[in-house]
Amino acid sequence: KSSLLNALLNEDKAIVTPIAGTTRDLVEGWVRLKNIPLHLIDTAGIHQSDDIVERIGIDRSIQSIDSADLIILVLDASMLHDERDEQLLVLTQNKPRIIVYNKSDLAIKEYPLQISALNKDIQPLIQEIEAMFAKHLLATKQPLLHNERQIGLFRLAQNHMENAKQAIEAGYEVDIITIDLQQAYDALTGIVHGSQKASLIDEIFEKFCLGK
Ligand SMILES: Nc1nc2c(ncn2[C@@H]2O[C@H](COP(=O)(O)OP(=O)(O)OP(=O)(O)O)[C@@H](O)[C@H]2O)c(=O)[nH]1
Ligand SMILES: [Mg+2]
Incomplete structure (x- = not known):
């Protein structure tokens, strides 16, 4: 073993x-x-x-x-x-x-x-x-991304976050950085809610009790 x-x-x-x-x-x-x-x-x-x-x-x-x-x-x-x-x-x-x-x-x-x-x-x-x-014979107790759409959205979010990070490092204005952060947020929201846009924060608060 x-x-x-x-x-x-x-x-x-x-x-x-x-x-x-x-x-x-x-x-x-x-x-x-x-x-x-x-x-x-x-x-x-x-x-x-x-x-x-x-x-x-x-x-x-x-x-x-x-x-x-x-x-x-x-x-x-x-x-x-x-x-x-x-x-x-x-x-x-x-x-x-x-x-x-x-x-x-x-x-x-x-x-x-x-x-x-x-x-x-x-x-x-x-x-x-x-x-x-x-063959989906392996169930996992960990949350996973399980289709191409979710994986694509996750990659998109990752790219926008990378861009935001680079923009911060290059000293860009907050407004510019916010655009990428908003796009990353929208992509992550898309994973949770399919094609509809909804509040990721609401979703998180619904499932978990944060900061209490
Ligand atoms: N010939 C041969 N020997 C092997 C092979 N795999 C492991 N061994 C030998 O088998 C012995 C035990 O190997 P381990 O990997 O320590 O076995 P284990 O199942 O972890 O053993 P425990 O921790 O004691 O339960 C060692 O001397 C290994 O070199 C193999 O594929 N071929
Ligand atoms: Mg051993």
Whole structure:
């Protein structure tokens, strides 16, 4: 799991050793696959342990299963499923998940989705994540821009804000800067309300209680 996290992040973030039970704390990182921002969480392997520290790590792994938008269940292609793997398959069966077989370099048979984190041969997993996202099988609890119109309006707002920033830096009059800010505001309003113009501030106050 940690080798996979490191391969996805393209950095040596999590400690990797041949000793089972290496990861205890959750190790996190952000990566962007095409347009999909992923917040990755590497967890302790879930198994029976008498080590109190490891047990706390395992509890955190189990909690992560509940909060994750997607579970990447990493199984070992170099050996048959053991009892623990069977339990994990049951534990995650009703969650959005991808079952991936790691150590394809040592695989005892051909699996539908196999990778080698050690050799950084992880493209099949990346493609699977992208495919799930494209098929809308991945729901996220984070707000997202989910169509071309919204993305276009967001970019427009971003451009106008950049212009405003440059105008401020160049010492332009407030009136000139306001034009860009107003256009950025209108674009953001368009995201919230479709084509109708409405007050973004009203929308924000309706949903959130600001400054109280
Ligand atoms: N041959 C081979 N070895 C691998 C591969 N991926 C990881 N390993 C090795 O397997 C061992 C364990 O790797 P980790 O990434 O620490 O495994 P983990 O799932 O994070 O383990 P825990 O944190 O202890 O639960 C290390 O010696 C890795 O080098 C792979 O694709 N092929
Ligand atoms: Mg680990």
